Amino acid sequence: MKTVLILGANSGMARALARLTASPAVQLILAGRNTKEMEKTAADLEVRGHGPKPFIMAFDAQATETHEKFWSQVLAKVKVVDEVYLFFGQMHPQAEAQKDFHLAEEMLVTNYVGAVSILERVAATMEERKQGLIVGVSSVAGDRGRRSNYLYGSSKAGLSAFLSGLRSRLVPAGVHVLTVKPGFVDTPMTAGMKKGLLFAKPETIARGILKAVKAKKDVVYLPFFWRWIMLVIIHIPEGMFKKTRL
Amino acid sequence: MKIETTSDQALGYPAEVMGWGRYPRSHSNVLPIFSPREAERALQQRVGLTLLGRGQGRAYGDAASNSGNVCLDFTPSDRFLGFDAKRGLLHAEAGVTLEQILNEFIPRGWFLPVTPGTKYPTLGGCVACDVHGKNHLSISNYLERLHMLLADGSYVTCSPKEKPDLFWATTGGMGLTGLILSVELRLQPIESSYLRYEGIKANNLEEIFRLFEESETCPMTVAWIDCLAQGRTLGRSIMMRGEFARKADLKTSARRRQALAVSHNPKLIVPINFPAMSLNRFTVAAFNAVYFGKHPKRVEAIMDYDSFFYPLDSVLQWNLIYGKPGMVQYQFLIPSKHSFEGIKTLLEAISATGKASFLAVLKKFGPMKPQGPISFPVPGYFLALDFPVGNGEILKHMERWDELVLKFGGRIYLAKDANLRAETFRAMYPRLDEWLQVKKKYDPNNVFVSDMARRLGLLSPGGAVPKMKKSKLGTRGK
Ligand SMILES: Cc1cc2nc3c(=O)[nH]c(=O)nc-3n(C[C@H](O)[C@H](O)[C@H](O)COP(=O)(O)OP(=O)(O)OC[C@H]3O[C@@H](n4cnc5c(N)ncnc54)[C@H](O)[C@@H]3O)c2cc1C
Numbered sequence: 001m002k003t004v005l006i007l008g009a010n011s012g013m014a015r016a017l018a019r020l021t022a023s024p025a026v027q028l029i030l031a032g033r034n035t036k037e038m039e040k041t042a043a044d045l046e047v048r049g050h051g052p053k054p055f056i057m058a059f060d061a062q063a064t065e066t067h068e069k070f071w072s073q074v075l076a077k078v079k080v081v082d083e084v085y086l087f088f089g090q091m092h093p094q095a096e097a098q099k100d101f102h103l104a105e106e107m108l109v110t111n112y113v114g115a116v117s118i119l120e121r122v123a124a125t126m127e128e129r130k131q132g133l134i135v136g137v138s139s140v141a142g143d144r145g146r147r148s149n150y151l152y153g154s155s156k157a158g159l160s161a162f163l164s165g166l167r168s169r170l171v172p173a174g175v176h177v178l179t180v181k182p183g184f185v186d187t188p189m190t191a192g193m194k195k196g197l198l199f200a201k202p203e204t205i206a207r208g209i210l211k212a213v214k215a216k217k218d219v220v221y222l223p224f225f226w227r228w229i230m231l232v233i234i235h236i237p238e239g240m241f242k243k244t245r246l
Numbered sequence: 247m248k249i250e251t252t253s254d255q256a257l258g259y260p261a262e263v264m265g266w267g268r269y270p271r272s273h274s275n276v277l278p279i280f281s282p283r284e285a286e287r288a289l290q291q292r293v294g295l296t297l298l299g300r301g302q303g304r305a306y307g308d309a310a311s312n313s314g315n316v317c318l319d320f321t322p323s324d325r326f327l328g329f330d331a332k333r334g335l336l337h338a339e340a341g342v343t344l345e346q347i348l349n350e351f352i353p354r355g356w357f358l359p360v361t362p363g364t365k366y367p368t369l370g371g372c373v374a375c376d377v378h379g380k381n382h383l384s385i386s387n388y389l390e391r392l393h394m395l396l397a398d399g400s401y402v403t404c405s406p407k408e409k410p411d412l413f414w415a416t417t418g419g420m421g422l423t424g425l426i427l428s429v430e431l432r433l434q435p436i437e438s439s440y441l442r443y444e445g446i447k448a449n450n451l452e453e454i455f456r457l458f459e460e461s462e463t464c465p466m467t468v469a470w471i472d473c474l475a476q477g478r479t480l481g482r483s484i485m486m487r488g489e490f491a492r493k494a495d496l497k498t499s500a501r502r503r504q505a506l507a508v509s510h511n512p513k514l515i516v517p518i519n520f521p522a523m524s525l526n527r528f529t530v531a532a533f534n535a536v537y538f539g540k541h542p543k544r545v546e547a548i549m550d551y552d553s554f555f556y557p558l559d560s561v562l563q564w565n566l567i568y569g570k571p572g573m574v575q576y577q578f579l580i581p582s583k584h585s586f587e588g589i590k591t592l593l594e595a596i597s598a599t600g601k602a603s604f605l606a607v608l609k610k611f612g613p614m615k616p617q618g619p620i621s622f623p624v625p626g627y628f629l630a631l632d633f634p635v636g637n638g639e640i641l642k643h644m645e646r647w648d649e650l651v652l653k654f655g656g657r658i659y660l661a662k663d664a665n666l667r668a669e670t671f672r673a674m675y676p677r678l679d680e681w682l683q684v685k686k687k688y689d690p691n692n693v694f695v696s697d698m699a700r701r702l703g704l705l706s707p708g709g710a711v712p713k714m715k716k717s718k719l720g721t722r723g724k
């Protein structure tokens with residue numbers, strides 16, 4: 001039986017991915033802050049008869065001092081973790097985070113420090129076992145700092161750079177690392193944003209992630225057209241870019 | 247390293263919101279509800295804005311609109327929370343659609359106990375409207391429990407035994423008593439997902455009423471009625487009767503092996519901006535003539551459930567054929583005592599105006615115990631007709647028909663309504679005051695409001711009457 005750990009399992013995207021991943025051949029471990037919500041997701045998968053009842057574990061990305069214990073508890077439960085999907089993330093509106101550093105700090109600590117803290121431990125175990133898969137959900141917002149969202153963006157830039165280095169480090173061990181860069185997705189994170197044509201459903205992203213895993217991609221933009229949008233954005237000369245309102 | 251934050255989340259995003267009839271249209275914020283936490287947050291942060299639960303927007307008029315305020319979109323709350331396979335008891339979040347339930351539970355031998363003529367609505371929306379189907383009772387009769395979030399932020403469970411006042415005011419209460427978070431529904435066991443269908447032609451209203459009276463014991467009955475027929479043929483119709491087929495009823499062995507098949511009938515999509523002109527009186531009359539002309543006196547068939555229950559679903563977004571001004575549905579019920587006379591009088595009035603109705607459905611509710619105070623079903627006959635809004639003339643006609651319906655002690659179905667006046671509504675629903683008392687008890691300050699509630703006075707007596715506002719919570723950038 002394959003074991004799959006989902007970090008930030010209450011995320012809109014994670015819920016969609018769990019539904020697609022659950023199967024009689026997969027033991028899911030849902031980890032996140034709100035265990036009551038995760039229990040509902042687990043009940044849903046169980047009613048659908050998709051596989052064994054998922055395990056549920058409390059996990060707080062900001063509480064880095066608990067990560068060592070968390071990871072050993074996971075290993076105690078399932079012995080081997082085959083795949084880890086990291087979905088947790090925090091986004092506060094730029095204007096608010098500019099005024100209140102706590103908000104900026106919460107994004108940096110969750111999206112970057114917290115991710116590094118847990119994935120370093122995961123990586124060490126997988127490296128030793130010479131097998132495994134790590135999927136990190138970053139964002140197109142990390143590709144270039146824009147005035148409208150650079151505090152969140154820089155936390156994701158850090159995550160993307162970390163994942164790229166980690167991927168390279170784990171090549172000799174045969175452990176695969178996939179960086180996912182979604183565009184706008186219709187989840188609680190974007191509840192306050194006007195929905196337009198650029199918005200994708202969480203199911204679409206979840207399908208894209210699984211397809212990219214199968215294809216052993218290193219970096220995937222989801223939906224695909226974001227790759228071209230970001231290609232243009234990162235090539236605008238800085239002198240010009242700094243004057244845009246993007 | 248723990249950081250506490252108190253960031254203000256915007257209460258949703260601005261959007262144009264409307265019902266299935268695409269009339270009237272409204273502007274409000276829409277807040278997607280992935281978990282009750284977001285609804286709880288909305289209650290805490292609404293600062294004077296009113297809230298309204300919303301499902302798939304399949305109610306026709308303004309029942310699920312809340313101009314200048316906030317609609318809580320429950321469609322992302324789509325998890326099954328439990329299933330007792332012995333009793334067929336399903337516990338599911340409010341945003342689960344009927345289609346999702348069918349796809350999951352038909353293969354296990356269970357069907358919805360009641361279903362409206364489309365499988366796309368949510369469970370929450372169906373409870374709030376207390377929907378009825380081709381069988382004789384509405385959905386409230388098959389509910390074990392409702393789990394709700396109330397205006398004061400409390401989580402409560404209600405049922406016919408527990409907080410029965412809240413339960414009965416919520417079934418048919420159009421989302422105005424509180425937010426429905428999850429629903430416990432008793433499914434019905436089936437041997438196959440096919441129906442034994444019988445279609446019988448009736449040449450006039452007398453004949454179709456006689457057929458309904460004779461069909462009292464049929465599990466499901468409905469008639470398709472030609473509203474343009476006049477004089478001798480007034481009320482000519484086709485009675486459709488059905489019951490779930492037993493496995494042994496299925497002819498071919500292939501069908502028997504797949505007795506519990508899930509239907510995937512091909513779907514057509516209506517192109518946007520389909521000209522409203524193409525649906526005038528003559529095209530409808532021609533369509534009806536062909537349909538009725540071709541129909542033999544009696545047909546029997548084995549039919550898949552999609553074709554029997556959801557013929558309209560085979561054309562996705564068929565509401566667009568009525569063009570930009572949208573459409574209205576007129577669904578009225580005349581209680582048993584005056585059913586024939588009332589339906590006849592209204593059919594004559596409607597057919598005299600020469601307004602084309604593409605779809606008209608006649609159905610009978612048999613004897614039943616009293617339902618929720620503003621729930622639609624009472625014993626009698628009801629008719630449902632669709633009209634293009636066009637230049638708005640139809641709305642004036644409808645007001646005249648309302649008077650006639652009232653004269654026969656009848657009522658209009660709120661899930662389809664966009665036009666009723668408050669005084670007429672009050673006269674049609676004699677138990678309104680009983681409902682208003684429950685509203686006052688559970689939502690004294692009118693936290694839950696809809697455009698329909700403002701129009702019909704479904705507001706807590708004595709509570710503030712919240713105005714429509716220019717939405718003050720805008721978008722935020724990414
Ligand atoms: C083609 C067609 C055929 C139909 N046939 C029938 C029929 O045969 N019989 C019948 O009874 N109806 C019928 N209907 C009407 C339809 O079934 C109901 O209006 C149903 O309630 C729509 O569900 P929805 O999820 O789209 O709800 P919406 O239209 O989004 O909302 C309907 C009402 O429910 C409330 N609501 C929704 N979710 C919640 C929630 N979570 N908490 C609190 N309140 C909530 C809203 O405030 C609103 O008042 C038909 C509609 C169509 C389009």
Ligand SMILES: NC(=O)c1ccc[n+]([C@@H]2O[C@H](COP(=O)([O-])OP(=O)(O)OC[C@H]3O[C@@H](n4cnc5c(N)ncnc54)[C@H](OP(=O)(O)O)[C@@H]3O)[C@@H](O)[C@H]2O)c1
Nearest residue numbers: 010011012013033060061062087088089139184185187189
């Ligand atoms: N939505 C988009 O448009 C978009 C675009 C690009 C990238 N992304 C990224 O995609 C990922 C998934 O997000 P989503 O869109 O699905 O949004 P979401 O539903 O808001 O999910 C974010 C999840 O992160 C969890 N989380 C936040 N802080 C945490 C912490 N300290 N410890 C543990 N979990 C924590 C939240 O848990 P709680 O439930 O406990 O709050 C929440 O479930 C995120 O990393 C996000 O940055 C999103």
